Amino acid sequence: MAELLAYCRAGYENDTAAELTAATAQRGAYGYPVLQSDSGYVSFPLYQQEDLHTLANTLAVADTIFPRQLIAVTQTHDALDKQDRITPILETVRDIKEIIGMSGNVLVEYADTEDGKQLAKFCRKFVVPLRQALRGAGLLTKKESDNKPFIHVFFTDFDTCKIGYSLPQSRNPAPMGIHRLKFPSDAPSRSTLKLEEAIVTMLDAHQREQVLRAGGRAVDLGACPGGWTYQLVQREMYVEAVDNGLIADSLMKTGLVGHFAEDGFTYRPEYGRVDLLVCDMIEQPDRVARLMGDWLVKQLADHAIFNLKLPMKKRYDTVVDALTLLTQRMTQAKIAFNLRARHLYHDRDEITVTVVRHE
Ligand SMILES: C[S@@+](CC[C@H](N)C(=O)[O-])C[C@H]1O[C@@H](n2cnc3c(N)ncnc32)[C@H](O)[C@@H]1O
Structure with a gap:
């Protein structure tokens, strides 16, 4: 058969x-x-x-x-x-x-x-x-x-x-x-592995260069304690880490991170735009997808990597609905992009989405 x-x-x-x-x-x-x-x-x-x-x-x-x-x-x-x-x-x-x-x-x-x-x-x-x-x-x-x-x-x-x-x-x-990764002992949280797996398995070499440029700027919404920011700092990016929680001192000492105790839904980037928006806030998937759409369509960020937390039921339908809406908005705004969504090995009840704008 x-x-x-x-x-x-x-x-x-x-x-x-x-x-x-x-x-x-x-x-x-x-x-x-x-x-x-x-x-x-x-x-x-x-x-x-x-x-x-x-x-x-x-x-x-x-x-x-x-x-x-x-x-x-x-x-x-x-x-x-x-x-x-x-x-x-x-x-x-x-x-x-x-x-x-x-x-x-x-x-x-x-x-x-x-x-x-x-x-x-x-x-x-x-x-x-x-x-x-x-x-x-x-x-x-x-x-x-x-x-x-x-x-x-x-x-x-x-x-x-x-x-x-x-x-x-x-x-x-x-x-x-299954793409296993070693937990970096100096990272502030195990969540770091989710972003690392996304970077390594969902972006090709060219996209990695495009999205994670040393000296580039990123915003991390829901950043604390700093596992995702850690990945960006490792790649020598400047990060605006947005969260009411505590961010790891080790990250602040790098001089690459600014901590903003603000609401991720209303925060706007310090210098008007960034290369990359990442988001790991625990929120309704449609709400997060709408927020990502706002940033991408208004060109506040060129690219985005984010998690969508999954409900208990109808998880596939929920994800498809959220991503269809995002895709429609980007297409209407005439933005050419590549979108991938994966349930990664290091994800639990969530999926990871990458949106990379075409050059
Ligand atoms: C899963 S944790 C993030 C872990 C982080 N990515 C890491 O690697 O260490 C979710 C975070 O989102 C933050 N959060 C939730 N709602 C938020 C909001 N509206 N604005 C800013 N941060 C928010 C919480 O305070 C929490 O620290």
Whole structure:
């Protein structure tokens, strides 16, 4: 059975399913979601098998919100022989080679849940003989190659796995779609990792240069204690940190930060405009999206990176409504921009949005 497989944060299966339904339909492909609450993944069987490869080509993880990774699954094995799991997997990968040619790597993965973690040790060990066997059978390049398709083997228990592939232009390059980061010990809060992950995974190298110019100016709304400001200061930007709370002394000592104990909804930049607006205020998503729109449309900021805190229900719909409104306003103002929204690994009940104006 041809199906899309999406990994997601446990608890976000319904949102991922709603997004897959919309994203596949937009591309003229149809299927239905199959999910279990808190499983950390969603299967999406397709009515037309031939749609699978089209989706693998055209539906990029980077353009979605909730999926951490997307895999074009061609087969599920649900009664693997514990003595020989490799032979049936090899057969499936042979069939996949007919569609995509030689693969550059194989990843053996599991859901990012407590149940999934029971499989972690097994998966880490199993990939070694599997990789050898695939290379021996001429199904994998001798050296790992990032610009080739990857094979994914996703175990849901010790004798059940889904086998599929991802293409370089569409996949999340991080294994299991999780980009882990080391917490910088001198950062004032763990929130710093959210902005770092957004900078590293949502902006390309050119956008990073454009948005985070050393010597450039930024406003950080809801800045305290300063985890996001820390990321900007690391990149030698001047920051207006807006929040009634306490900002870390270490940031003030850099001489790059001004602290303004004001309301983020009425604050305006000291010198009339800034290069970058960031915002991590805990507020209604539509209210935050409207505020971001005000700054971008009135050209108070060229670019924005912000969090939208998610409600308990209808999270996908809420996000789409907020971002549609923002997009419409920017388009009406004839501003050309690139908008991405992602539920990042370091996000909890929130998503991160980047809006980068075209040069
Ligand atoms: C999640 S915390 C921000 C954490 C920060 N990004 C960091 O990395 O350390 C949210 C902050 O938003 C601030 N906040 C909430 N509403 C605000 C408003 N209307 N104006 C300014 N700050 C606000 C709160 O005081 C709180 O410090």
